Amino acid sequence: MNVFERYESNVRGYCRTWPVVFDKALNAKQWDVDGNEYIDFFSGAGVLNFGHNNLKIRQAMIDYLESGGVTHSLDMYSRSKREFIERFVNVILKPRGLDYKLQFTGPTGTNVVEAALKLARKVTGRRNVVAFTDGFHGMTLGALACTGNQKFHQAAGVELNNVIRVPFDGYLGDGVDTLEPLRRALQDTSSGITPPAAFILETIQAEGGINVASKEWLQQVQQLAREHGSLLIVDDIQASVGRTGHYFSFENLGIEPDLICMAKGIGGYGTPMGVLLIKPELDVWEPGEHTGTFRGQNLSFVAGAAALDYFENDDFLAEVKRKGAITEERLVEMIERANVDIELRGCGMMHGLDMVTGEKAAAVVASAFEQNLIIPTCGPNGRVVKVMPPLTIEDDVLEEGLARLEKAILSL
Numbered sequence: 471m472n473v474f475e476r477y478e479s480n481v482r483g484y485c486r487t488w489p490v491v492f493d494k495a496l497n498a499k500q501w502d503v504d505g506n507e508y509i510d511f512f513s514g515a516g517v518l519n520f521g522h523n524n525l526k527i528r529q530a531m532i533d534y535l536e537s538g539g540v541t542h543s544l545d546m547y548s549r550s551k552r553e554f555i556e557r558f559v560n561v562i563l564k565p566r567g568l569d570y571k572l573q574f575t576g577p578t579g580t581n582v583v584e585a586a587l588k589l590a591r592k593v594t595g596r597r598n599v600v601a602f603t604d605g606f607h608g609m610t611l612g613a614l615a616c617t618g619n620q621k622f623h624q625a626a627g628v629e630l631n632n633v634i635r636v637p638f639d640g641y642l643g644d645g646v647d648t649l650e651p652l653r654r655a656l657q658d659t660s661s662g663i664t665p666p667a668a669f670i671l672e673t674i675q676a677e678g679g680i681n682v683a684s685k686e687w688l689q690q691v692q693q694l695a696r697e698h699g700s701l702l703i704v705d706d707i708q709a710s711v712g713r714t715g716h717y718f719s720f721e722n723l724g725i726e727p728d729l730i731c732m733a734k735g736i737g738g739y740g741t742p743m744g745v746l747l748i749k750p751e752l753d754v755w756e757p758g759e760h761t762g763t764f765r766g767q768n769l770s771f772v773a774g775a776a777a778l779d780y781f782e783n784d785d786f787l788a789e790v791k792r793k794g795a796i797t798e799e800r801l802v803e804m805i806e807r808a809n810v811d812i813e814l815r816g817c818g819m820m821h822g823l824d825m826v827t828g829e830k831a832a833a834v835v836a837s838a839f840e841q842n843l844i845i846p847t848c849g850p851n852g853r854v855v856k857v858m859p860p861l862t863i864e865d866d867v868l869e870e871g872l873a874r875l876e877k878a879i880l881s882l
C-alpha cells in the first residue's frame with residue numbers, strides 16, 4: 471500500500487473507500503492480492519456492463535492480438551474500426567430506425583461531451599447551453615461547466631461559463647414544472663436569456679444521485695429545444711449499453727436526440743472508447759477540427775464489437791429487466807425493514823438508495839465493504855448508495871450481494 475501513498479497523487483479517490491490492492495476479477499467478483507473475494511456492485515462506474523474479464527470478449531481480443539492486428543491508428547481506417555462501425559449500425563441503429571454518424575473522440579466521456587458542446591455551438595453559432603442541477607458530464611472545462619457539483623467547479627481554478635443552469639425534473643418537488651421559468655424567459659426578448667446552442671442532459675442522472683426524468687418532462691425539453699432552434703444532447707455515457715433494460719436510456723421515451731454522448735460501457739471489456747453520435751445533417755465538422763491521439767483504440771473496437779453480440783436479439787435486455795426487477799423487489803423489502811428513511815429511485819439495473827445524509831450512506835458503504843461488497847455512493851454529499859452490478863451478474867451472486875447490502879442497511 472505504501473507505494474500508492476508515497477508516490478500516487480492525493481487526487482486518488484475510490485481507493486480510499488476500498489483500501490485493498492485488487493488483483494484478479496471475473497464477472498461480478500474481484501479478488502485482492504491476499505486472495506479475499508469481493509462482490510462488485512460498482513462495475514467501474516458503469517463501464518463493466520458485461521462484467522470483469524468477460525471470457526467471450528477476451529477471446530475476441532486475444533484472437534485479434536495474435537493475428538497481428540494494429541492496436542493504435544489515430545483516426546486512420548482500420549479493419550477493426552470498420553467492423554465495429556458496421557456492427558453498431560446493423561445491430562443497434564438500424565433496428566431502432568436511427569440514423570447517426572459516429573465521431574470517435576478521445577476515449578473518455580468528458581472528451582465526447584466537449585465534442586458535443588463544440589459541435590452544437592458551431593452548428594448554431596450560439597454560446598450558451600442549458601445544463602441541469604445535479605448533472606454530471608465530466609472534468610474538462612467545457613463539460614465541467616455543465617456539471618453541477620461545486621467541489622469539482624472549485625477545482626477548475628478559472629471561471630466556468632456559458633451555461634444556463636435549470637432545475638432537473640423533480641428538483642423542485644413533485645408536480646412542479648421546472649422548465650416554466652426558462653420557457654417564459656425564452657419567449658421574452660427582454661428577459662436577458664437568449665436561445666441556447668443546446669440542452670444537455672442525462673435521462674437518468676447517475677453521479678447526481680440516480681434521478682430519473684419523466685417521459686413527459688424529457689419531451690418538453692425536446693419541444694423547447696426544437697422551438698428555439700437548440701440541439702438536444704443526451705449524455706448517455708453511464709445509462710446506455712443496456713443498463714436500463716434498453717440499449718439507449720431514451721428508448722421508449724418519445725425523444726430523439728440530435729447528439730448522443732457515449733463512452734464507458736461501449737468499449738465492452740473496460741477498454742476505453744468515446745463516441746459522439748451525430749444526426750447526419752449536423753455533421754458540420756471540418757476534417758481534423760476536433761482531434762485526439764487515442765481515437766483509434768483498436769482493441770476497444772474489437773471488444774466493443776464482440777459486446778454488440780449481446781444485442782443481436784432481445785434476450786439479454788430481457789435478462790437485464792428480470793434482474794432489475796429482482797433487485798428492485800429486494801431493495802423495497804430492505805427499505806421496509808430498515809430503521810431509517812430511505813428513498814428508492816432507478817430503473818433497469820441502475821438503482822439508488824437515497825439515505826438522506828452522506829454520513830448514513832458512507833456508513834452503509836463501509837459496512838458493506840466489511841462484508842466484501844463493493845458498492846459506491848453518488849448524489850449531493852454522497853448521500854445516495856448506488857446499486858449497479860454488472861448486467862451479466864449471476865443470480866446467486868446478485869442475491870448474495872443484496873443480502874450483504876441489507877445487512878449493512880439494517881446495521882445502521
Ligand SMILES: Cc1ncc(COP(=O)(O)O)c(C=O)c1O
Pocket residue numbers: 515577578579580581583606607608609672676677705706707708709733734
Ligand atoms: C453521464 C456522464 N457523463 C460524462 C462522464 C465523464 O466520463 P469520463 O469520466 O470518462 O470522462 C461521466 C462519468 O461518470 C458520466 O457519468
